[in-house]
Amino acid sequence: MHLNFENSEDKLIVYMAGELDHHSAEEVRNIIDDRLERDSYNKLIMDFENVTFMDSSGIGVVIGRYKKLHMRGGKVCVTNIKSSVKRVFELSGMFKIIMLYDDIEQAVNNI
């Protein structure tokens, strides 16, 4: 899985590309957490536009980042989710606590 980072003021945006499963989840988690710590971001936008496959490991990755940032008053949201990924997230009831936006612009303006 490939990750690209961008920032918009105090918000970190991570563009993910590839397949998010148990194998890739650990690396994704470590790289994002490193970046969050290094530059002390409190707001994270996770972009799924180029995520071609995701199983329940993806739920753990998003909820894990949420727990981490929520403890220090931060926020996590997800963007550009396609229907196959959305169906997995919906099973967990995750959208009760994590906002979903159509695109990066909306996310940047709202969190």
Next chain:
Amino acid sequence: MCYNKIKIEFLSKSQNESFARVAVAAFASQLDPTIEEITDVKTAVSEAVTNAIIHGYESDEEMITIEAIINGTELTVIVNDVGKGIDNLELAMQPLYTSRPDLERSGMGFTVMETFMDSLEVKSDKGRGTSIIMKKIFNPLS
């Protein structure tokens, strides 16, 4: 009646999760599935194989076997490990339950398999391993 069968074996390395789901999806493609149906199968296989790797074998590297059978419009996928087995199956199958909270797992594996396939059966013997038997009926395109 169309009948076909494959059997694959691979080491319980996490790198093989993508191999396993793609192999089963390629086999299932002869049923002319929709993209959504094939994604369902890939996701369910990925969950079953991940369970075998994380829970069945923990850190050991042992063989995982997958059998896939096409019978008419029905696909059966059987994922077997000979690992440690499941202590409490009823608890393990509850949504959001995970025996490994340290791993940041969501506890949704069995729920995903149940939702994305038409049936799910789990057989587990402590110390002897686990078999996950999943079925899905494909709707012919015509």
